[in-house]
Amino acid sequence: MRKRIAVIGSSGGNLYNLGGKDPTKLLGEIISQMESAGVEPAAIQYIGAQSSMDMAGESTPAAVYAWDGDSKQIITVHEGTLGSCNQYAAQLDAGIAEQIRSEEIDGLIVMSADPQKANQQAIQAAVDKQLPIAGTGGTSMAMIAARGAKIILTSGTTGTTNRTRAISFLTAFGKHWGISYRPMIGDAKKAAEMSHQPWRRIQVRGIMMSSLPGFIALALVLALSKIPGLSMLGDVFDVLIKALPVVIAAVAAKQVSDMEEVSVVAGVLAGVLSIDGGIIGGMLGGIGAGLFVNLLFRKCIEWRFPTTTVNIIAGGISGLAAGLIVYYLLAPIALQAGEWVKVLIEGAVAYSPVLAGLVAGLLIWPAIIGGVYHAAILPIVLLEMEKTGNSFLGAVDMVGLVMVSAGITLANIVAPREKSEAALATPGFLINMGFGTFVEAAYPFMFSNKIVFAGAIISSGVAGMLVGFFDVRGTAYVPSIMAPLLSNNMAGFILAMASGLIGSFLITLAANKLGKKRVKHVEEQM
Known part of the structure; x- marks a missing residue:
């Protein structure tokens, strides 16, 4: 049988500022760690106020959260004033106490609980049954311990987070029960593998x-x-x-x-x-x-x-x-x-800036399509920017990827092979021009037409060659209008950007017209 844990408490005083004001996230983290430990949530009784309990009064807005075993979700079961929430929570408290006495609950997580009122019955039942208890909240945990409870973990809340508290709770229970537990971090399917x-x-x-x-x-x-x-x-x-x-x-x-x-x-x-x-x-x-x-x-x-x-x-x-x-x-x-990488780039540019730009422009599309760009080229761009604030390869990125993609998408807006392609191309063009990213917008047109694909590489090579010729340093990931302002050679960067956009635009335009003629010719023969 899997162990079952109940969670009780409130958003508390100090806890409120350390995750307690977002009950769904706080409780959700605990549930996630329970799943990773192979433990089931048995019940939840949590009072979330809209201010710290240190300053809250009977009229403070609040809500009561519980666990729905059927849907396996954290749900809000009551909303109103803090006073009414305390009264409603007392009903849940009685139910949890009965589950403990019926041995349907094996452990208790306590966070800023009220052992004298809202959580009195559940805590007393846990003391009587000597259920293992893990919790935070200095004052409440001290009162619970004074009743003779079986405390396996106690702490204040200062310096804690939702995740670290949840991991602490489940680690304590795992050790107490002899359960193998690895914290869940990120994607659930990868968590177990990556923890090892x-x-x-x-x-x-x-x-x-x-x-x-x-x-x-x-x-x-x-x-x-x-x-x-x-x-x-x-x-x-x-x-x-x-x-x-x-x-x-x-x-x-x-x-x-x-x-x-x-x-x-x-x-x-x-x-x-x-x-x-x-x-x-x-x-x-x-x-x-x-x-x-x-x-x-x-x-x-x-x-x-x-x-x-x-x-x-x-x-x-x-x-x-x-x-x-x-x-x-x-x-x-x-x-x-880092210096070696920069020296290598600078050496290549110094040997022949035009050749370096041409080679970079010709290779940058195959690099991004093959998944090499973000793994290898982007780190080099950032290493260049570390010293000067702009980059040779960053400039090639803007003129050879962003502008070429913009040119391809613009051609498919102006003269698409099919009307539906204009709708597909428009967002890509606007994002490339407005934000300096989303070069993948050109993929559907490049992969469906060899001429467009070749045109992208040729246009990128020419634009990269101009980057070398004008000795431009720049960056992508910024609006195209702003990019020249961030470069070391505004006029040269504008010319290089224009060459990438216009070249890919004209080649794609020609490819689309040829495509239309072929379709028309086939239709006439049928």
Whole structure:
């Protein structure tokens, strides 16, 4: 038989500011961790007020949440004033107490409960049956312990999050019952595999993509600093460059451990200590912090540390440990690795800028179609931007991918082979021009017509060649009108962008007309 746990309590005082004000999310995290542990939710009685219980009164708006065993969902069973919710909760309390006495409940999770009123009967039944209890809320847990309850985990709420509390509860129950439990983090199907192999959560592509807004902010500040009267923003640019490893580290730690705020704190600490290693150093520090968070969190729970202390150790010590490793050992190596990549790009451009641009333009479409772009090219773009705020390959991205995709979609708006294709092409054109992304909008037209496909690569190659000829450095992922402002050569970038758009537009236009003629010829022969 699977163990069954009931959850009782309220949004509390301090808990209200640490997840309690969003009952569905708080309780949902507990249910998710129960599923991962192979435990069933038996009942829920949770009072969620619209303000901290420290300041709430009888007239404060509130709601009562319960568990619907049939639909397997958390439901709202009563809404009204806090006073009426307390009265309604007393009915659920009696029902849970009866389930405990009937041995239909094997354990109790308590969060900011009221052992004297709203939760009196359930807690007394748990004491009588010596049910294992895990909970948070210093005052309420002290009162419950004083009654002789069987406490397997107790802690305050300070420094905790929905996820870390839920994992703490289920870890305590797992250890008490001898159940094998691995925390559920992210997708349920992958959670079990990845918990045994944490390295599988390391996704360089995902880290880079999530950190991209920081680099675009850097490029914006660089452009603004060139405007007369705004030269003081040059100092802001210097500060942002130093902050980029911190951004990368925070994102990396969050993705590797996904322990909410705890992992973010660890990542920021590691990132601050990894600044000298550049963005590669920041990534290494963040990855290390994420791995340490998981390890230390699990160990501290096993050692029965209070949840607040667990979070402090997991967030603080993990960040420091990973950061110090980068600071003293890996920073010079990471910085040099980044320099080698930039030297390689600069060397190729210096040897023959036109040839470098042509080759980059010709290869960038096969790279993105083959899945290489985000894994290899985007990190290089960000490494270039780390020093100068714009990039040679970033400029090729804009002229060879974004503008070419815009040209293909524009041609299918102006003169589509079929009327339905105009509706398909319009959103893609607008997004490419307005936001500098969504090059995949051209795929349906490229894959259905070899001439359009070849035209995309040729147009990209010509545009990339002009990027090299004018020695342009720029970026994509920004509105096309703004892109030239963020480059080092506005006129050259505009010409290169125009060549990519016009070239792909004309070739696609011609391909569509040929396609129409072939269709008409076939129809005449039939």
